[in-house]
Amino acid sequence: MRARNGARLVITLSVLGIGLSGCASSASKATPRLATYQYSCCNATDLIPVRQGNDEVATLHWTAIAAPPTAGRTAIPVSLVAALTGPFPDAAALKIAMSSTPRRSPTIVAAPVRTTDQVGGVPVSTFRFPTETPDGLYDLTTTVAYAGGSQTADSVVQVGPAT
Numbered sequence: 112m113r114a115r116n117g118a119r120l121v122i123t124l125s126v127l128g129i130g131l132s133g134c135a136s137s138a139s140k141a142t143p144r145l146a147t148y149q150y151s152c153c154n155a156t157d158l159i160p161v162r163q164g165n166d167e168v169a170t171l172h173w174t175a176i177a178a179p180p181t182a183g184r185t186a187i188p189v190s191l192v193a194a195l196t197g198p199f200p201d202a203a204a205l206k207i208a209m210s211s212t213p214r215r216s217p218t219i220v221a222a223p224v225r226t227t228d229q230v231g232g233v234p235v236s237t238f239r240f241p242t243e244t245p246d247g248l249y250d251l252t253t254t255v256a257y258a259g260g261s262q263t264a265d266s267v268v269q270v271g272p273a274t
Contacts, residue, residue: 144180152253167240175231186227190256193221193236198247246271
């Protein structure tokens with residue numbers, strides 16, 4: 112009788128061991144979570160001018176905001192676009208021009224920044240102001256475009272001495 116009980120114990124432990132190893136195997140196959148980011152732009156004070164030869168160059172720093180992690184998947188392309196339209200003599204003239212249809216074409220456009228929702232960091236857009244760029248107020252339009260949608264925002268930037 113004793114041998115039979117010993118055999119049952121071995122069989123029970125074997126079945127239990129197989130079941131537990133199956134659980135461990137399932138846990139190790141969990142889907143990895145990836146960090147993702149959403150982007151937003153700056154405010155007018157982030158436009159930092161630097162003299163380069165006869166031209167002035169200004170950089171605009173985008174902000175990567177951590178979003179909830181996602182299951183492993185292909186990265187979603189994101190395009191960050193910035194443009195300046197102007198000059199305008201005052202804020203009232205800028206608001207009227209920018210609310211009219213069609214909108215006035217941009218005066219200076221930064222090269223689009225291409226990234227993904229999994230890169231993060233601090234992407235930078237660069238504007239090159241030729242020496243003949245007139246002083247005044249400019250509308251800064253920023254657009255974050257991603258698969259299936261986009262977000263656009265406007266702010267006012269002073270170029271040259273205050274008017």
